[in-house]
Amino acid sequence: METIIKKIDAENMTSGDFKDAAALLRDGKLVAFPTETVYGLGGDAFDPTASARIYAAKGRPSDNPLIVHIADIDELKKLCREVPDEAYLLADKFWPGPLTMIMKKADCIPKETTGGLDTVAIRMPSHPIARRLIQETGLPIAAPSANASGRPSTTKAEHVIEDLNGRIEMIIDGGSSDIGLESTIVDLTVKPVQILRPGFITIEMLKAVIPDIVYDKAVLKREKNDSVVARAPGMKYRHYAPKGELVIFEGEPDRVMDAILEASGKKLEEGYVVGILASEEFAGDYVAGISKKWPVLGTGNSSGREPYALIEVVGSRDNEETIAANLFDKLRDFDAKEIPYIFGECFPGDNLGAAIMNRLVKAAGYHIEKV
Numbered sequence: 119m120e121t122i123i124k125k126i127d128a129e130n131m132t133s134g135d136f137k138d139a140a141a142l143l144r145d146g147k148l149v150a151f152p153t154e155t156v157y158g159l160g161g162d163a164f165d166p167t168a169s170a171r172i173y174a175a176k177g178r179p180s181d182n183p184l185i186v187h188i189a190d191i192d193e194l195k196k197l198c199r200e201v202p203d204e205a206y207l208l209a210d211k212f213w214p215g216p217l218t219m220i221m222k223k224a225d226c227i228p229k230e231t232t233g234g235l236d237t238v239a240i241r242m243p244s245h246p247i248a249r250r251l252i253q254e255t256g257l258p259i260a261a262p263s264a265n266a267s268g269r270p271s272t273t274k275a276e277h278v279i280e281d282l283n284g285r286i287e288m289i290i291d292g293g294s295s296d297i298g299l300e301s302t303i304v305d306l307t308v309k310p311v312q313i314l315r316p317g318f319i320t321i322e323m324l325k326a327v328i329p330d331i332v333y334d335k336a337v338l339k340r341e342k343n344d345s346v347v348a349r350a351p352g353m354k355y356r357h358y359a360p361k362g363e364l365v366i367f368e369g370e371p372d373r374v375m376d377a378i379l380e381a382s383g384k385k386l387e388e389g390y391v392v393g394i395l396a397s398e399e400f401a402g403d404y405v406a407g408i409s410k411k412w413p414v415l416g417t418g419n420s421s422g423r424e425p426y427a428l429i430e431v432v433g434s435r436d437n438e439e440t441i442a443a444n445l446f447d448k449l450r451d452f453d454a455k456e457i458p459y460i461f462g463e464c465f466p467g468d469n470l471g472a473a474i475m476n477r478l479v480k481a482a483g484y485h486i487e488k489v
């Protein structure tokens with residue numbers, strides 16, 4: 119099929135901009151759209167066929183439930199069998215925004231949308247294009263991240279085109295997603311309430327509303343052989359992964375830098391191209407260290423002569439928000455150049471750092487070197 123690419127300017131949009139997208143969604147077809155977290159691949163949440171199409175387009179395992187997106191808090195009562203008080207308290211503080219809540223589903227939500235579960239994940243996004251699309255369609259929109267299953271999530275329309283062109287009816291291009299990491303997921307069906315996926319809304323922020331909230335054990339998992347299974351089905355799969363082998367180095371920043379230089383040198387010596395996922399603070403050190411002996415792509419001493427190092431600056435250690443915003447884009451850049459070995463810094467921290475590390479550890483398939 120031919121995928122229509124529709125540019126919409128959030129600052130200057132009209133009902134007419136959404137006419138075709140809303141008609142497609144009401145007809146059970148798929149439309150990818152920007153949200154403040156990542157791009158979503160949307161379909162009518164009430165339509166089991168639309169959900170089946172979402173799974174097929176992404177190559178997503180059918181036991182991995184979709185998040186249902188709404189634009190009006192009154193929808194909660196319709197979509198959920200029970201709405202606990204915590205849901206309204208959290209919504210009051212964090213909606214519209216990057217928080218997803220799990221509750222018992224009402225019968226109107228088909229099991230195809232919830233991966234066979236009796237619960238449903240609901241979010242009210244804040245991105246003006248996402249909100250308007252839901253309103254103009256007049257339906258709750260089921261939407262997982264708009265990437266091919268297993269690949270890094272998409273934060274720009276170009277990423278969605280890379281993964282889904284020809285597989286879905288429309289992609290709305292509304293520029294880059296500001297946050298860059300998927301929503302925080304909280305499960306309100308258990309006591310104490312659990313965080314199933316860390317995101318921009320941190321545990322500290324959530325504790326202000328639900329003091330006894332805890333992480334699902336799987337969120338803190340660092341070892342592949344650890345037998346803890348994630349309660350969010352999607353979190354148990356290999357995810358966010360670049361095509362090359364990614365290794366994350368964990369430890370004191372200076373030692374991490376030394377270890378990355380050493381690991382890169384070894385692979386370059388063997389004749390392989392290497393990638394480095396670097397912070398702004400250390401990027402210059404990598405360039406200086408590598409370029410003593412090898413070309414560094416994009417620095418003037420390389421014309422793509424192999425083997426070379428590609429150093430991608432993901433953001434500043436002093437500003438975790440920049441790292442979150444760029445992470446998936448940078449991981450995709452390594453894929454574009456088919457880099458076989460990638461070495462990355464760790465970005466520890468209890469707040470946004472927890473979300474960044476959660477994605478990185480999975481992207482690396484739990485390959486973490488402690489230094």
Ligand code: AMP
Pocket residue numbers: 182183184185220232235237238239261262263300303314315349350351352353
């Ligand atoms: P994505 O939108 O691609 O980020 O994926 C949605 C995430 O939400 C996946 O990790 C799912 O496993 C999780 N999720 C969605 N619905 C539920 C649910 N009812 N219970 C637990 N996790 C869920």
Ligand code: MG
Pocket residue numbers: 262263271
């Ligand atoms: Mg996803």
